[in-house]
Amino acid sequence: MIRAPYRPTEGFPTMRARDPLSALSLVQRSVEAVRNARALYVRVGTFAMAGLRVAGAESSLARGACWWGPVLTGAALFVAFYGGNAAGVRVVDDDRGALIREVPDALRTSFFTAHCLLLALLLSFAAYALVAAVQSPAR
DSSP, rough: OOOOOOOOOOTTTOTTOOOOHHHHHHHHHOTTTTTTHHHHHHHHHHHHHHHHHHHHHHHHHHTOOTTTHHHHHHHHHHHHHOOOOOHHHHHHHHHHTSSSOOOOHHHHHHHHHHHHHHHHHHHHHHHHHHHHHHHSSSO
């Protein structure tokens, strides 16, 4: 049986028919950062605080305080991870239609639940390492 080639309907634009600005507007609509500005402020503030800690770590290493630099770097990672997770908690609350938590409540939820994400990440890395070790040829 011979079929005619597939042609999309008239009202549906194909990817070649879209211009780059319409693709950009699709991305902006999917992100919806403007609609949830407080979560965006939490994320920007979090990364600003983490950036200050990284700058402090760099200056500590430049001054020769080698023990203080890794402490500030760990603090920067801690702040970035848990603050970004708190912003994600606010976005998920908004998407679910639930009452959006205030920033301290979102941070508290992040402190109590984000360690499960770290554990899942650690387990997936361990599984990949195990697969790589099993599949690597013996020498």
